[in-house]
Amino acid sequence: MAVTSLALPQIAHRLLRLLPPEEAHRAGLALVKFVKPQRLEVPEEVMLETWLGRLAPPIGLAAGLDKTGERVAHLSALGFGYVVAGSITLAPRAGNRRPRIVRREGEALVNAMGLPNPGLDAFVKNLARAAPAAGVPVVASVAGTDPGEILKCYLGLRGAASGVEVNLSSPSLSEAAAIWSEEMFRLLVERLSEAKWCPVALKVPPLARSDLRELVLKAVKIWADFGLESITAVNTLPVPEPRLSTGFGGLSGRPLKKYMLESLRELRRIIGDGCEINAVGGIFTAEDALQAFELGAKTVQIYTALAYRGPSIVRQMITDLAKTLRKLGMRSIEEALP
Numbered sequence: 001m002a003v004t005s006l007a008l009p010q011i012a013h014r015l016l017r018l019l020p021p022e023e024a025h026r027a028g029l030a031l032v033k034f035v036k037p038q039r040l041e042v043p044e045e046v047m048l049e050t051w052l053g054r055l056a057p058p059i060g061l062a063a064g065l066d067k068t069g070e071r072v073a074h075l076s077a078l079g080f081g082y083v084v085a086g087s088i089t090l091a092p093r094a095g096n097r098r099p100r101i102v103r104r105e106g107e108a109l110v111n112a113m114g115l116p117n118p119g120l121d122a123f124v125k126n127l128a129r130a131a132p133a134a135g136v137p138v139v140a141s142v143a144g145t146d147p148g149e150i151l152k153c154y155l156g157l158r159g160a161a162s163g164v165e166v167n168l169s170s171p172s173l174s175e176a177a178a179i180w181s182e183e184m185f186r187l188l189v190e191r192l193s194e195a196k197w198c199p200v201a202l203k204v205p206p207l208a209r210s211d212l213r214e215l216v217l218k219a220v221k222i223w224a225d226f227g228l229e230s231i232t233a234v235n236t237l238p239v240p241e242p243r244l245s246t247g248f249g250g251l252s253g254r255p256l257k258k259y260m261l262e263s264l265r266e267l268r269r270i271i272g273d274g275c276e277i278n279a280v281g282g283i284f285t286a287e288d289a290l291q292a293f294e295l296g297a298k299t300v301q302i303y304t305a306l307a308y309r310g311p312s313i314v315r316q317m318i319t320d321l322a323k324t325l326r327k328l329g330m331r332s333i334e335e336a337l338p
């Protein structure tokens, strides 16, 4: 499994930190094209059998960075075991007015991107070109405001991705919140189950969101009862942010970790062994990832850590995870799971 030589991209990353965050994101994505693959074996210890097959490593790129699906191959070359592209909606969206991302103290971001994306058709064309070159499973993230829209996206993605993540939890698509109602959610799950062509994950908000908490707890139970494969926990936490055009946005990065861990514990309690969980929120190090595995996550995803620590972070996490497991006398991540 090839990961990359990242000295130059790491230097470029430091320079990008001088730009406003959205420009830094765009430039970073453009520069990722120049990352050259170099062979480096991923140690056996950090491979794991998951809902997406055997991942080497079970560390994924979280949704939101590659919104068009054009960069999945280059991003996978950073060492990710899988890449989530999107979120997309049925029709293209321009997103919110800028500024729509700001940095916060303590390695955090607050964003109100408003799901800018090229829409289903363009996304599928992009994935058809890029996904086979990625050499790792590509998961398509879909968002929408009613079960019909999500189902159309799911069907339209047939053959273009290895899995689909259903995102009903973006703070900037508040209309989607209606789908969490028990009746609508059950309808969505029934229709997804009938149309099933690939494994699916449900992306949930932090359970600290008191507006959605009870509905989400009921929904994950329904998801698991229908035998759907996976839950991704968590999306960003809505917070006030006067520097954004919207006045509020979703908090990600270090401060989200405690909410992610709390959510993980609670989800495991509710669904038992029912679904695999992908932990996301403030994961920056191998130690953070191990904490999530110990609470029952099968994979972890990162986003904000990549923005703060640069492209070598995945390789660092792989090396550190292998070292830590050996130190603990464990032969694989499997042994760290509860």
Ligand SMILES: Cc1cc2nc3c(=O)[nH]c(=O)nc-3n(C[C@H](O)[C@H](O)[C@H](O)COP(=O)(O)O)c2cc1C
Pocket: 062, 063, 064, 065, 086, 087, 101, 109, 111, 113, 115, 141, 167, 170, 203, 234, 235, 236, 251, 252, 253, 254, 256, 280, 281, 282, 283, 301, 302, 303, 304, 305
């Ligand atoms: C700028 C930005 C855009 C995002 N866009 C999406 C998105 O389109 N769909 C989605 O499901 N999550 C999106 N997220 C949320 C991330 O996938 C992730 O759940 C969250 O950032 C927590 O992980 P982190 O602390 O590692 O960043 C976005 C996050 C950021 C920072």
